[in-house]
Every structure is written in structure tokens, then in C-alpha cells.
Amino acid sequence: MSKSAPSLTNCENKKLPHQAMGHPHFHESACAQVSGTAVYVDDIEEIKGTLYAAPIMSRVAHGQIKNINTKLALDIPGVKGVLLSRDIRGDKKFSNFAHDEPIFAIDQVHYIGQVIGLVVADSVMKARKAAKLVECDITPLTHILSVEQAIRAKSFVLPPVYVKRGDSEKAIKKAAHIVSGQLRVGGQEHFYLEGQIAYAVPLEQSQWLIYSSTQHPGEAQHWVAHALGVELNAVKVECKRMGGAFGGKETQGGHLAVWASLAAHKFNCPVKMRLDRDEDFLITGKRHPFSYKYRAGFDGKGLLQGLDLIMASNCGFSADLSGPVADRAVFHVDNAYFLEDVSIASFRCKTHTQSHTAFRGFGGPQGMIVIEHIMGEIARTLSLDPLEVRNTNLYKHHLDGQRCVTHYHMTVEDNILEPLLKTLASSSNYKERRKEVSQWNSKNPLIKRGISITPVKFGISFTATLFNQAGALVNVYTDGSVQVNHGGTEMGQGLHTKVAQIVAGELGLTLDKIRVTATDTSKIPNASATAASSGFDLNGRAAQYAARQIKTNLAAFVCGLDQCGAGAVSFENSEIITPKRKRPFKEVVELAYANRIQLWSDGFYRTPKIHYDKTTLSGRPFYYFTYGAACTEVAIDTLTGESRVLKVDILQDVGKSINPAIDLGQIEGGFIQGMGWLTNEELVWNAQGHLSTHAPSTYKIPSVGDTPDHFVIDFWTQPNCEDNVFSSKAVGEPPFMLAISVFEALKEAISAAREDLVLDTKHIDLVAPATAENILKAIRASDF
Ligand code: MTE
Ligand code: MOS
Numbered sequence: 001m002s003k004s005a006p007s008l009t010n011c012e013n014k015k016l017p018h019q020a021m022g023h024p025h026f027h028e029s030a031c032a033q034v035s036g037t038a039v040y041v042d043d044i045e046e047i048k049g050t051l052y053a054a055p056i057m058s059r060v061a062h063g064q065i066k067n068i069n070t071k072l073a074l075d076i077p078g079v080k081g082v083l084l085s086r087d088i089r090g091d092k093k094f095s096n097f098a099h100d101e102p103i104f105a106i107d108q109v110h111y112i113g114q115v116i117g118l119v120v121a122d123s124v125m126k127a128r129k130a131a132k133l134v135e136c137d138i139t140p141l142t143h144i145l146s147v148e149q150a151i152r153a154k155s156f157v158l159p160p161v162y163v164k165r166g167d168s169e170k171a172i173k174k175a176a177h178i179v180s181g182q183l184r185v186g187g188q189e190h191f192y193l194e195g196q197i198a199y200a201v202p203l204e205q206s207q208w209l210i211y212s213s214t215q216h217p218g219e220a221q222h223w224v225a226h227a228l229g230v231e232l233n234a235v236k237v238e239c240k241r242m243g244g245a246f247g248g249k250e251t252q253g254g255h256l257a258v259w260a261s262l263a264a265h266k267f268n269c270p271v272k273m274r275l276d277r278d279e280d281f282l283i284t285g286k287r288h289p290f291s292y293k294y295r296a297g298f299d300g301k302g303l304l305q306g307l308d309l310i311m312a313s314n315c316g317f318s319a320d321l322s323g324p325v326a327d328r329a330v331f332h333v334d335n336a337y338f339l340e341d342v343s344i345a346s347f348r349c350k351t352h353t354q355s356h357t358a359f360r361g362f363g364g365p366q367g368m369i370v371i372e373h374i375m376g377e378i379a380r381t382l383s384l385d386p387l388e389v390r391n392t393n394l395y396k397h398h399l400d401g402q403r404c405v406t407h408y409h410m411t412v413e414d415n416i417l418e419p420l421l422k423t424l425a426s427s428s429n430y431k432e433r434r435k436e437v438s439q440w441n442s443k444n445p446l447i448k449r450g451i452s453i454t455p456v457k458f459g460i461s462f463t464a465t466l467f468n469q470a471g472a473l474v475n476v477y478t479d480g481s482v483q484v485n486h487g488g489t490e491m492g493q494g495l496h497t498k499v500a501q502i503v504a505g506e507l508g509l510t511l512d513k514i515r516v517t518a519t520d521t522s523k524i525p526n527a528s529a530t531a532a533s534s535g536f537d538l539n540g541r542a543a544q545y546a547a548r549q550i551k552t553n554l555a556a557f558v559c560g561l562d563q564c565g566a567g568a569v570s571f572e573n574s575e576i577i578t579p580k581r582k583r584p585f586k587e588v589v590e591l592a593y594a595n596r597i598q599l600w601s602d603g604f605y606r607t608p609k610i611h612y613d614k615t616t617l618s619g620r621p622f623y624y625f626t627y628g629a630a631c632t633e634v635a636i637d638t639l640t641g642e643s644r645v646l647k648v649d650i651l652q653d654v655g656k657s658i659n660p661a662i663d664l665g666q667i668e669g670g671f672i673q674g675m676g677w678l679t680n681e682e683l684v685w686n687a688q689g690h691l692s693t694h695a696p697s698t699y700k701i702p703s704v705g706d707t708p709d710h711f712v713i714d715f716w717t718q719p720n721c722e723d724n725v726f727s728s729k730a731v732g733e734p735p736f737m738l739a740i741s742v743f744e745a746l747k748e749a750i751s752a753a754r755e756d757l758v759l760d761t762k763h764i765d766l767v768a769p770a771t772a773e774n775i776l777k778a779i780r781a782s783d784f
Helices: 011-015 030-034 124-133 147-152 168-174 217-228 252-267 277-283 322-331 364-382 386-393 417-427 430-443 495-507 535-562 585-594 660-678 734-756 772-780
Strands: 002-004 051-057 063-069 079-084 115-121 135-140 156-165 177-185 197-202 208-212 235-239 271-274 290-298 304-314 341-349 447-460 469-476 482-486 514-516 570-572 575-577 582-584 600-606 611-613 618-620 624-637 643-653 710-716
Touching: 051 079, 051 124, 051 252, 051 277, 063 115, 079 124, 079 252, 115 124, 115 252, 147 304, 147 341, 156 322, 168 290, 168 304, 168 341, 177 364, 197 252, 208 217, 208 252, 217 235, 217 252, 252 271, 290 364, 304 322, 304 364, 322 341, 322 364, 364 386, 364 447, 364 660, 364 734, 386 417, 386 447, 417 430, 417 447, 417 624, 417 643, 417 710, 430 447, 430 624, 430 734, 447 734, 469 495, 469 535, 482 495, 482 535, 495 514, 495 535, 535 575, 535 585, 535 600, 575 585, 582 585, 624 734, 643 660, 643 734, 660 710, 660 734, 734 772
Parallel strands: 051 271, 208 235, 304 341, 482 514, 643 710
Antiparallel strands: 002 710, 051 115, 063 135, 079 115, 156 341, 177 290, 197 208, 197 271, 290 304, 447 624, 469 482, 469 600, 570 575, 575 582, 611 618, 624 643
């Protein structure tokens, strides 16, 4: 089933007349990006008279605003003015779902970095300098930073959610063995290369054009219209591409769009707002940190019998996307395993920090990591191979009718876990290597190794069912060239390339004939965020339907010419072929135009089968699952706590890949980003609530040197069993969670180190991220 992933192709590749679909084409913008000609918002030529906005940020975590003195700022030559909450005539809050987030702080501040207002000047540097001179007199109030404090104070952004099946209490009591404990997992900064930015341009007759680096132009449009008090049809939001987003521009991009628009409205001229890296760290939300308490009962083989789990997510000061993120965490607590008697309590804690938001995996990683931790603990408790324990607990095939229904009552129908894990265990030579690791550990007192295989089962679809719709527009021009526009956004993940491939494939054209244009709310209205990994599933299908409509038109036309049935017409090799004749696509298009045949079409798609009850979190929230597994070997230095990822073997389910090169990139990038989350990316808030790690000097993302020397990625190529575009599977987020194998391998190594110290080797209390400090603590911890 598995096949080696191909290597990346070169720039010449595009011109070859190969199959458009399924081919490893390079990213449609790759050449422009590496040569510096690809345009990002900050590269757009500025209109004369453009002003620049910089944020005035709170220096207090929680407090009452007494006075704001802007005099020093306004004295700087070139400063045009200041915007505060009182300048907003309409709704002073962002028009988001929870409606709990002020555009600029109103009366109170809720975290250090919160935007109190803007300074607008004729240069970025002047605006930033002046913003720092604004004096905010704020009376501090008590602040909450940890989820423990929040739970004690009943400080929540949303009410808790409870999911139960069976009687976990009874099952745990009856079980032969019990493990219980706690786990803490840190957040993560998105660290997109292109920081948050928006450029707002007032147009004639109260209309607006907003260039925004956003995953959700439709929402930015909605928020801007609401803040300016105009109708949606007066606001156009455009996004050509983002320099990375990773969930960080799902809602946060919209904030900048609103801020820039309000400033542009006040000064009646174009305004650009771009955060520098430190501001970006301090203002914008991150991955939710989570804390867990668990109690699990299991039998002598490691089969889980009952699970009690409390998960507390640190949501920051407002709801933002915390509801759906915490829901997805609940949905992924099972990961690959059947949980028979289970009780989950999910707390959505309100703290005085940045409002945490979407980040690759969207709560999925935080759901899975705890069950993987428990699997590791069970195995160590019973002195079993953790892979055996994992295998024992896997969902069974649904045709067996048993152990195949999730705790939210969805039957897992496309389960490939067993064969996939088996294939990886064999291709990575896991059994042998586990022995070698153990031999190494018995001989080496200082450097300890660990190896682990963990699976991933990730649900694909927005859990908010209504978002699972998309539209596209395909235009064929009289020279036979094609333009595609769809509601999805490009953030580097290759969505536009894949959509172009599907259109090229449908029309039988080469990829160079297709151009995907900037995402634009005036072309496709009400588009969902590009998120939940479903960008291609949704927009690819919509574009395919649009292309098919054009095919239908052209086929009917040539049928008329050649007197044949539409079924006999095919589109291949840039030709339209009937039983009588082959004609170049371009020639047919010219003729069709002359005969007044419509050469463009829209397409609309909505995901079938999905539904679920929001209050009980039960139903079928996902159209299908994407699976994967990774085998990771690590080494730790027991004296310094330093660690390295030595070897990684990945087997990733991609369905029938529309573009193996792009899928490979997503797997590599996702894994390394997940590895960063669990190893060296540490967010530290000090006692005052100040994020001390607000720049690359103190916040470390993985670098090239952290890439494991052995990094082998294979595809599981079985086509999607659900009717999905090209039979492919979503790949944007799932590989992120493969990095949980790093965390598990580290705990195996720590366990070996503790054996030498004659400490408990079963319960490993490792806090994520596994920084050198946390690894040392876990090695030495003796208070179990
Ligand atoms: N890949 C790159 N290069 N840059 C990104 O910002 N975002 C990830 C993933 N891969 C991201 C990325 C996230 S969080 C999601 S949800 C998906 O891409 C979104 O795109 P898709 O739905 O087209 O896969
Ligand atoms: Mo991705 S976190 O769904 O933008």
C-alpha cells in the first residue's frame, strides 16, 4: 500500500505536457516566491497619502483604565492622531460569534498587549514611536493566569462541556490496574514568516477595499462592514496569499483589517497596519495551553476499561475560537482507540492573557496527546511494549460491529489503523530497534535513547457544519486560457496549485493554462475560512463542478457539430475529442464563443452526510478521517537535559494524492512544527502576566539543524472511501500530530534514565514542551 514519496520537481516541470492531476507539480507561486516577485500585502504599491497605524498596548494584565494621555505622542511631527474606543461610533466590539471582544479596550484591560488604541502617522516608525509615548493610567485589578486559578474562580469564557459514555467510575473500580496523574502541555506561537497586516483603502461612495493577510476574507469583510456601519456589499476584502498562517490568521487577521479600516475612516485616507514581531507575539492569540487530570483503569494486557478525564484549556481573555477548539480536543481524546466507559469534562478557562485561537490541529493535538500519554503510562506500568498496548486498544473494523463507535457516537467506517501501523512497524524496523535502544541504554549511563510509534486519526470537516460549503468560479477566455477563483486562501499549503490541477485535469489542459486569482469577497461571497484542512476538499470540488459545467456546455456544442452524444466527447491533451474529430481546446473555445456559448461557470459544493448536536457533542461531525503514524527515535543527555530527534519514519494516509510533492511538504512541515511545539517552543508568562518570550531571541522554533538525519516519509495511497475530490484526503493538519511520537519517545528515554537513578520508571511526569529544563525535572522528579 505504501509508496515512496517523490522528490520535489524543478521549475521546468510545469511546461511538460503530463497529467495535471496526481502529478508532483511544484507550488504555483514557487518561482515568484524564491525570486522575490510574489506579492504580499506589504509589497502592494502604496497609494499616495497612505498613513500607518501602530498599536497602543496595555502594560497591565487586568485593570481599570483611569486616563489616557496622548499629548506626548501627538507632539511628534508627522503624527496625525490617535484612535481610542470612544472614537468608535457604532459597536465597540468585534462582530464575532461570542461578541465578547472589544475592538479597543473599553474601560478595562484584560491582558498585557491588549490594544487600547492606535496612533496614526505618516510613517510606520513614527507611529510606533508615538504609540510608546501614550501614557495609560490603569489601576491594576487581580489577574488570573493559570487554569487552576481560573477553575477555582469559576472564570470561564464559555460553559464547561461534559461527554460521557457508559459508567467510567464503575469500570475503573472493576479494573485490575489503574493509572492516574496530570499532564501539562504548553501553547505555541504561530510564527508565520509574514506578520499580521492589513491595508484599508477608502473608495468612492463609501466603499472599501481591504487587502488583508487573512484565512477568512469573508469574516474580515463582515467585521469591517459592521465596525464601519456599512453593508457587506460596500466592502471588498482581497487576499492574494499569506506568508504562512497556521490558524493564526483565521480570526486575528480580521482584527487588523478592522483596526486599519477604522483609522482609514477617521482620517479618510488609506491606512496600513503591520505588526512587528514583538507586537505580534504580545497582541495575538496562540495555541491553547492545556492541563489534564486523568484516571484510567485497564486489564493485564493494557486494554483500557474506563477513563475519567478533566481537560482545562487556557483560552485567554475572550472566547474567540475556544469553543470549537476545545470541542475538537474532546472529539480527539480517543485518537485511534476505542474508549468504552468514558467521562470527559472540558473547561474553557478565562485568563488574563492573549485570546488563544486556531493553530494547526485546532485542539486535536491537545486531545490526542493525553490519550497517547496514558497509553505510554499503561505500557510502562505493565512493562509491555507501548506499541502492543496501542494495538490492543485500536478501533476495530466496523464490519466486525464492535469497538468501532467513537465516544461521540460516530461509527469509524474507514479504519485503516491496524494495517497502517503494522506496515510502519515493519518498514521502520521498530521491534529490532527497540531492542537496540534498550541495549544502548544498558551500556550508556549519560545518553539515553527512546523510541516510540504513535498513530493519528484526525476528523476532517469543520465541526460547525455550516462552514462545510464552498464556491468557485471558472472563466475560460477566448484564447483558451483559464482563470479560477474560489473562496479558499493560499497560505503556502498549495491549495491554489491543487485547485488549478483539478481544473486542468477536468478540462484536459496542462497546468500552465490555468491561473488562480486572488481570493476576493466580491467574486465568491460568504466563503468559509480556509481551515480544518478542508480547503481543497471544499474548494477543489466547487472548482471541479464549475469546470464540469463548462465541459457540459462545450461538449453539447461539439456534439452539435459532429452529431454525436455528449457521452462520447472527451477532454484530453488540450484537445476536445469526438468520435469524428479531435480539435484543439482553443479552437473549440473560439468557435463556441462565436456561437454564444457560455464559457464560464460557478460551482458550489457542500459536504454530505455530516451533522451533530452541539449540546451533547454527538453525531457525525466528520465526513471521514485522515490517518497516519510515526516512528521516532530520540536521545537525551541526562546531565544537561538536551535532546535530539535522531530518526523519524512516517507513514501518512493521503488518499489518492492530487499532488504528492505538496503533500510531502505538508507532512514534513507539519511534523517539524509539531516537534517544535513539544520540544523547544516555550511560552513563558511572568507573574505579572507579561509574555517574556516575545521574540525569536527567547522563543525557539525548530531550525534546519533540528531536522532529523533520518527522515523517511511514505504515503499510504489507498483512495478515500468517501466520495471526496479526486479520492484524495486532507493533509494540512494531520501530520502535525505525528510529532506526539517525539514526546512519547522522550518519555521512554527518561524512563531509562530514571532506571539508573533507581527512581520510578513507570510514571513519567514530563511537561510539554520537553525543554532541557523540563527533561531534567522529569529525570529527577521523585515525589510520586
Ligand atoms: N502550510 C503552510 N505552508 N502554511 C500554513 O499556514 N496552515 C495549516 C496547513 N498547512 C499552513 C499549512 C493549517 S492550520 C491548515 S487548517 C491547512 O493548511 C489549511 O489549508 P488546507 O485546508 O488547504 O489544507
Ligand atoms: Mo487550521 S488551525 O484549521 O487554520
